[in-house]
Amino acid sequence: MALRIDANYESLSGASPWFTLAGSDGKPVVSLSGASGIRDRRSEISVGASYYLENGSISGNIGYSEEDDYRAVYAGLSGERHFNNDNTTLSAGFSYSSDDISPTDAKLFNRVTDEHKNSASAYFSVNQLINQVSSIQSGFSITEQSGFLSDPYKLRDVRPEDKTQLAWTTSYRRFFTTADDALHINYRLYHDDFGVSSHTLDTAWHQNIGGSYRLIPAVRYYSQSAADFFTNIDDFTQPLTAPQSSDYRLSAFGAISGSISLVADFGKWTATLTAERYVAREKYSAYEVSQPSTALVAYKRVSFGIDYSF
Amino acid sequence: MIIKQRARTLAALTIAAVAANFSSSAWAVEEGEMAPDFSLPSIYADQPAVSLSALRGKTVYIDFWASWCAPCLLSMPLYNEMYHKYKDQGLEIVAISVDNPIEDGLDFLLDTPLDFLIPADPDGDIAELFEVFGMPTSYLIEPDGTVSLVHVGFRKGDIEIIEEAIQKSLATH
Amino acid sequence: MRILRITCLLLLATSLLTACTEVRPWQRGNFARVEMQWQTDPLESALNDHIFFSKEASSGGNSAAGGGCGCN
Numbered sequence: 001m002a003l004r005i006d007a008n009y010e011s012l013s014g015a016s017p018w019f020t021l022a023g024s025d026g027k028p029v030v031s032l033s034g035a036s037g038i039r040d041r042r043s044e045i046s047v048g049a050s051y052y053l054e055n056g057s058i059s060g061n062i063g064y065s066e067e068d069d070y071r072a073v074y075a076g077l078s079g080e081r082h083f084n085n086d087n088t089t090l091s092a093g094f095s096y097s098s099d100d101i102s103p104t105d106a107k108l109f110n111r112v113t114d115e116h117k118n119s120a121s122a123y124f125s126v127n128q129l130i131n132q133v134s135s136i137q138s139g140f141s142i143t144e145q146s147g148f149l150s151d152p153y154k155l156r157d158v159r160p161e162d163k164t165q166l167a168w169t170t171s172y173r174r175f176f177t178t179a180d181d182a183l184h185i186n187y188r189l190y191h192d193d194f195g196v197s198s199h200t201l202d203t204a205w206h207q208n209i210g211g212s213y214r215l216i217p218a219v220r221y222y223s224q225s226a227a228d229f230f231t232n233i234d235d236f237t238q239p240l241t242a243p244q245s246s247d248y249r250l251s252a253f254g255a256i257s258g259s260i261s262l263v264a265d266f267g268k269w270t271a272t273l274t275a276e277r278y279v280a281r282e283k284y285s286a287y288e289v290s291q292p293s294t295a296l297v298a299y300k301r302v303s304f305g306i307d308y309s310f
Numbered sequence: 311m312i313i314k315q316r317a318r319t320l321a322a323l324t325i326a327a328v329a330a331n332f333s334s335s336a337w338a339v340e341e342g343e344m345a346p347d348f349s350l351p352s353i354y355a356d357q358p359a360v361s362l363s364a365l366r367g368k369t370v371y372i373d374f375w376a377s378w379c380a381p382c383l384l385s386m387p388l389y390n391e392m393y394h395k396y397k398d399q400g401l402e403i404v405a406i407s408v409d410n411p412i413e414d415g416l417d418f419l420l421d422t423p424l425d426f427l428i429p430a431d432p433d434g435d436i437a438e439l440f441e442v443f444g445m446p447t448s449y450l451i452e453p454d455g456t457v458s459l460v461h462v463g464f465r466k467g468d469i470e471i472i473e474e475a476i477q478k479s480l481a482t483h
Numbered sequence: 484m485r486i487l488r489i490t491c492l493l494l495l496a497t498s499l500l501t502a503c504t505e506v507r508p509w510q511r512g513n514f515a516r517v518e519m520q521w522q523t524d525p526l527e528s529a530l531n532d533h534i535f536f537s538k539e540a541s542s543g544g545n546s547a548a549g550g551g552c553g554c555n
Binding site: 265 | 504505506507508511513519521524529534535538540541543544
């Protein structure tokens with residue numbers, strides 16, 4: 001039996017695209033809301049428990065997450081069972097989340113005031129040891145969302161009220177004894193009924209340096225196709241019920257990111273310093289881009305974390 | 311739809327991987343059987359080899375452990391206490407390290423000095439001989455060489471079960 | 484696109500062809516290492532997921548979806 005409590009707080013800031021218009025040259029122009037940009041704070045608390053059986057375990061968790069404009073309550077249940085003298089592990093799980101959306105400055109910008117969304121998700125995965133130094137894991141997940149799935153901050157963002165997401169993920173780990181490092185490769189194939197398909201391939205190299213440091217360079221490639229209703233120029237002549245969105249996240253694009261982490265492990269204390277660069281471009285896309293979005297992002301991130309385990 | 315078809319093919323491949331079953335042998339050392347004899351070098355370069363037949367006539371507690379096995383590390387200091395409590399009554403503890411490289415095991419022993427016998431089995435030959443089916447696994451061997459207890463895993467409270475079996479063995483011989 | 488598909492199939496094929504050898508209980512030292520875990524740093528992975536989720540349309544993976552977040 002094991003009990004786990006997690007508390008998390010994060011703060012992000014940036015500007016959010018509000019609507020897009022055709023500029024004088026016919027190319028789309030993005031209007032940003034609020035010159036000062038937005039701030040986003042999120043706090044989350046979750047409690048989980050695991051019960052260990054002879055050949056497996058059962059785990060459950062419940063959690064609550066809150067932002068200025070968003071609240072979510074969620075719960076999950078999962079189990080795993082070992083086979084083949086512990087060389088194979090099957091896992092399955094189910095989770096449910098109930099979310100409330102209440103956009104800030106709703107009156108000022110004529111936004112929706114109180115919306116709701118539910119998601120239910122199930123997964124199944126297989127984990128197999130290949131030999132003494134490598135293992136592979138493959139899993140499939142399905143998520144059903146219903147309710148308000150649009151972006152409340154955009155002037156014209158209308159999305160269907162139901163969404164089914166499928167993801168198939170394969171992960172591989174290989175340890176190199178002489179070099180004292182581990183190779184990680186993860187691949188995800190994704191499809192949803194908004195019409196978005198995607199590939200995500202990421203690989204990381206965990207190099208041990210001495211007994212207590214690890215250097216982890218990693219690269220990631222991501223590409224998605226556009227949602228069926230994506231438009232790079234908001235069409236205000238369409239009826240309000242017709243799905244359309246100029247959200248760049250629903251456009252076809254590709255993104256390449258690279259990061260490097262340094263982990264210092266001092267027994268109970270672990271410190272992690274990460275620097276990351278992410279660039280999304282139309283030309284990196286593995287899918288055909290019929291309507292490029294002008295709002296694709298690029299960012300740099302530096303994060304520092306300290307963990308203490310009891 | 312292409313995506314769906316691909317997903318199906320992959321699901322089939324995944325199942326094929328799982329179906330590649332292993333033959334689990336039934337030759338594990340069990341309670342009531344004679345313990346197989348072995349001889350292993352000590353983990354310490356300056357100490358003599360350890361052989362089970364040389365310990366005949368004593369109650370021997372054999373434990374397979376490794377520095378990467380969290381429950382094993384929990385059990386070691388407790389075994390050291392138990393060793394000091396019963397060594398004068400004829401108890402011998404043989405904690406076989408399966409660490410590979412053996413330096414990993416020595417690193418742990420540097421921080422946690424232990425006074426009983428610690429042979430090294432980096433290639434797992436003796437673990438294979440005993441058909442160890444979990445980490446840690448321990449065997450209580452009576453003075454006549456028969457196995458009277460096989461214990462897999464180590465949780466809080468297990469030390470009492472083990473101590474009781476040891477007391478019983480020491481009392482009857 | 485095609486390259487990705489091939490890479491992914493190769494990955495799977497190699498792993499199946501290398502035919503799994505049974506890893507015995509005393510041989511699992513490498514899998515106990517932190518750098519060999521499926522998630523080496525759950526907090527870091529959660530932050531990454533959160534960031535990618537707020538920038539991309541895809542979500543979901545090996546475990547059931549966690550807590551909702553207003554970022555998509």
